[in-house]
Amino acid sequence: MMTATRPVPVGLYHLLTDYECPAASVRVIRMSGEGDAVGSHVHRRSMQMYVALEGSVVVEVDGVETVLKPYEVLAVWPGSVHRASPLDGEAVVANISIPPLGADDQVPVTGAAEPADLRLPRGADADMED
Helix, strand or coil, rough: CCCCCCCCCCCEEEEEEEECCCCCCEEEECCCCCEEEEEEEEECCCEEEEEEEEEEEEEECCCCCECCCCCCCEEEECCCCCCEEEEECCEEEEEEECCCCHHCCCECCCCCCCCCCHHCCCCCCCCCCC
């Protein structure tokens, strides 16, 4: 099941799969060539799991870089600024969003400081209500 409106890609990459069901959405992307990357962005509702499938990928979350090798996973919590890029050459990454990633829940980050009154709690222990 797919909604009519899906998020616009943030960055430069090849979207291989874009699947959605009521509980989650999955995007599989290939980053190849110089300059390919998932650009800095934030989600207000969805948490994500990045899963490296091929090659190694650098995922930066709130300024902390983690290198994922094939079959390694990293959770990204709502409100965390994150981006991803291949470490060497090409990488294929699965991006799982819970709840499904909506078109209005992928906000590019411009580099401007987030206003304190709009800052969301971050991390696994963050207290967030609907």
